[in-house]
Amino acid sequence: MVKELQEKVKQLFKDKKVDMVIGWRKGSLPLSSSPLFINKIEDVDNLIFDETCQNNLAVYITKDKRRLVKDGKKIGVIVKGCDARSLVLYCVEKQIKRENLVIIGVPCKGVFDKRKVMEQVDNKEVLGFSVNGKEVTIKGQEFEKTLDKFEIASDSCQSCVYPDAPVFDEFITEPRKEKPDIDEFAKVDKFEELSLDDRWKKITDEYSKCVRCYACRNVCPSCYCNVCFVDQNDPQWIGKSPEITDTIIFHLIRNLHVAGRCVECGACARACPEGIDLLLLNKKITKEIKERFGYTAGINIDEKPAMQSYCENEKQDFIMG
Amino acid sequence: MSDWQPKILAILCNWCSYAGADLAGVSRLQYPPNIRVVRIPCSGRVDPLFIMKAFQTGYDGVLVSGCHPGDCHYLSGNYFARRKFAVIKPLMEFIGLEPDRLQFSWVSAGEGERFSEVVTKVTKDIQKIGPITKMVKGV
């Protein structure tokens, strides 16, 4: 598959269809990969795709003030299902023109959550891994352990219903026709069964770990404000200490800012150095929006995002009669 | 805490609900004195941050009120506001805050009586829940 991918990217360069391609290369640690920016054909050989390719590469389109793509340059991005949805979102939100984008889909079989792997092997040093169907063998200095692939997959992958790019220009192999038979919101439903106080306790326990490094915000492709509301200091909206109410407000408001725009790629949760379950609130919002407005982010380029549109005769049960 | 009285932040749109509150006053209608009013141009201006910030500073409840659907001075501000509210309230409940602390209503400039009813209801609801403890920032 990787060979095919490399050939395809080389071909794109040869045909002058792209000026730059963003993909993944092998990382410096056994369970990691690293974003790779390919400007010339020779660099293509470093390209890989496997279960370690956890970054959502779409983020590099909007990252930093110096944007990667300038005036009509064509950029190719190698994407999993969720990453492709981010690109669609960018097109909808006019961050990049569709014709400047070459979406190269790869068949995603889920990515690892490094933290889950480490927990399974008692934090012992991992030296390598091999995938065999639904099983993954983790190799270390003095041990070898076979794990169920689903169990060590990222939370977002465990509830993913769009593993393949819904919109693409090129696809390596064939996109799967059937959607996976997964209850997207199982975790949300389970959480909702708890009592109010239990929920508040769980949320505060989880978010009190936050150190406000903003890794979640910065890896999030949907977060591309020039100045984030937490960085504003005139007026300063929220405190900058890891105090719990400030922290919850930061996360809650961030979730609301990406409401109807979140593609549930789970990059935030994987980036979090403290291992906070950041996806739960996003999933809740996604569920709410899907049920109420029938909208899913990043599937259709011609559809207006849920929060940027309205319908006059909507249900308004939450408003006092 | 028998003499405890809730403090409620009322965020009212300039064109309808604020005028409605005005009318309630001019008409000498009685309603509980627990609300503190903030006037905003349109309910569409309400940032979820305003609401969370109010809880953080110790307000026991928040009431957001705007023009009836179709009556918005800016044509569609309250429709967008409604979509926002549809997400904020379930999310608030989801993280474990009492949902009744946050209430939305549509009150037009002519509905002074309705305004007093709304405030009475919101105050009663929040009196029932009691003082806010969960989201308040201690100093």
Place this chain on the structure above:
Amino acid sequence: MIKIEKNKFDEFLEILKKEYNVFAPKKEGAQTSFKEIKFAKDIEFNNINTKIPKEIFFPQAEELFMYKDSKIENIEKKKAIAVWGVRPCSAKSFILIDKIFGRAKQKPGDKNFEDPLWKTKYDDSLVFTIGCNTPASTCFCNWVDCGPFDSTGSDVMVYDDGNGFLLEGISKKGIKFLSDIKDFEESNDKDRQNIEVLKNIAETMLSKPIDKDLLKVKIDKSWNHSIWDEMSAKCINCGACTYNCPTCHCFDIQDEGKSNKGKRIRLWDSCMFPDFTNEASGHNPRDLSKDRFRQRFMHKFKYFPENNGDYLCTGCGKCIQVCPVNVDVRDVLNKIIEF
């Protein structure tokens, strides 16, 4: 050197607790971090992947003072701190931060600047450093003048030979502490030989260090070079590396108050944030991702060594582990050398 059998650690902890608040690695959920310890059973002895202990002496949010009405209330002093089980890279980081907070000088001959919050905590403390028998693959302490058994910054050096801990006094404070406790047996020659073996094994597990002289030459010339564009392209400018770095010590000061009371707090800040250098005029001297990325490495490997003689990095490899996009310091240093 005294020897503490592992089953006698409880007794040792009791002695230590008399005079000190004891901090040690504790497992909570999936993470092991330094927490105040009451019982020996709470201590996680074997995990090399703990969070860094910087927070003990330099908490993320620290109150400078509090006020109520017009009265200022100072923060009261707490019992002295003992830290058990920091790794040599962390112990060295205390010394490095101490160069800033403890004895910084504007120019030679000046009086030391002393940060009271840091000084009161750090100066009375007792640091027990445990040698690393099996360094992790992310460790590169040997690159930056540290090592798996380096005793810089330690009061007492601890060696784990499998059966028990061997304690060696390093600083005056540490030697005095050890001479005051009597109930434990002295180590013998065999123990000492064991330690040497452990040291040798650990050394072989580390990678070959870089050429420091070459690094100095190259980094001086690198400012305008395109390698910084290349290397910073993938950096997303979060603060994960700085907040997990034992030596990063930049901070911000904020006032938080409401009606008649409030506090002034000191918070960790990060050079990775655009806010860090944003000026009141709106101008930002480090506006681009690249500028901030370069600053982090320049500070660690050029400015700090020039001013204080040491790299501001102890090779703990924490930043490599937490980086969401796999920015690896070792790759960065190698690239600087190679250009």
